[in-house]
Amino acid sequence: MDTSFAIDLDAERREVQYPDGIPVKFGGEQFIFPAELPAEALDPILSDDLxxxxxxxEVIESSDGDAGIxxxxxxxxxxxxxxxxxxxxxxxxxxxxxxxxHEGFVKKRPSIGDYVRLTTGLVRVYGVELGKLFRSADSSASDSQTSSPTSPASTESTPDVSGFVPDNPDSSESAD
Structure with missing residues (x-):
């Protein structure tokens, strides 16, 4: 039976590309990050205390959505x-x-720049954009009867498989 799903959580995931996790080289050592971003990893950033x-x-409201520095x-x-x-x-x-x-990672004394570069790289691999988490649900919804989904063939950047991450030519250095 060939059933089409709008969302297929059984589709190929990042674990297929990185079955042993995502290797990151830092301070001459290799650290392995989970293949999929655990939801709990966002808890500290999204906490009410923070x-x-x-x-x-507040920033978006004060600037009518056009926030500057x-x-x-x-x-x-x-x-x-x-x-x-x-x-x-x-x-x-x-x-x-x-x-x-984590203890070994911290002993390498990562700088703010290291955290920024690492976070930027992981965001690219995980395919997570925090900005989308804060965007209003109405901003992307359309009640229009004439709108239709974009064809996957319309752009080369659309992944063929859920969890696909294209090769990044800028990061040709391999983790040893």
Whole structure:
């Protein structure tokens, strides 16, 4: 029986591409991140204590959706403990992702730049965009009778399989 599903959670996932996890080279060592981003890894970043979601909502509201650096800085100054809490949330997130490897990772003394580069790379591999988490559900919905889904053949960037991550020519360095 050939049934078509709108969402197929049994489709090929990142575990197929990275069955042993995502290898990351840092400080001469290899660290293995989970093949799929565990939902719990976002808990520290989205916690009520951190208040990042509230901050983003405030920035977007104050700028009618066209936020600039000024609005972000103003909102940050209203929360002087946020930078320290945010860094703690990032460390906690990496603790969740790395598990037993986290202590060895921290001993390598990652810089802010290391965290930014690593996070950017992982976002690309995981295919997660935090901005989409905060976007209103109405902003992408359409009640139009004339709209139709974009054909997968209309763009080369559309993955053929759920979880597909195209090769990145910029990251040709392999993990040893």
């Amino acid at each position: 208040g990042l979601v509230e901050l983003l909502g 000024g609005e972000v800085v103003t909102a940050l100054f209203r929360r002087p403990t946020l930078p320290r809490k945010f860094l703690a949330a990032i460390r906690e997130t990496y603790g969740i992702l790395l598990g037993d490897q």
